[in-house]
Amino acid sequence: MKILSFKKAVYIALAAAALSVSAVAVTAAKVVPHISESRCSGCGDCIRICPPKANSITLVHGKAVIDPVTCISCRKCIYVCSYGACK
Numbered sequence: 001m002k003i004l005s006f007k008k009a010v011y012i013a014l015a016a017a018a019l020s021v022s023a024v025a026v027t028a029a030k031v032v033p034h035i036s037e038s039r040c041s042g043c044g045d046c047i048r049i050c051p052p053k054a055n056s057i058t059l060v061h062g063k064a065v066i067d068p069v070t071c072i073s074c075r076k077c078i079y080v081c082s083y084g085a086c087k
Contacts, residue, residue: 032068033078039085040064046077046086 035046035057042062050057056070057077064085066077077086 030071030073032066032071032073033075033086035064035066035077036085036087037063039083041083041085043083045080045082049076049080051076 040063046064047057054072056067
């Protein structure tokens with residue numbers, strides 16, 4: 001087993017901590033689109049365009065709702081919505 005100097009061990013620990021902070025920052029930067037209930041017509045275009053691996057949009061009482069946990073932030077729903085409900 002190799003014995004590290006204190007300075008080298010601290011450097012490795014700081015580098016590992018910086019990597020984990022960066023990973024958290026990237027995850028926290030996920031932007032989930034919002035669907036305006038008043039503008040949504042319930043046409044389902046956003047549901048059809050949502051990637052199968054995400055499958056995060058459902059209709060609730062005739063209006064589209066995005067599940068922020070499963071949303072992958074591809075933003076396809078924004079581009080397909082002809083009513084401007086998804087932003």
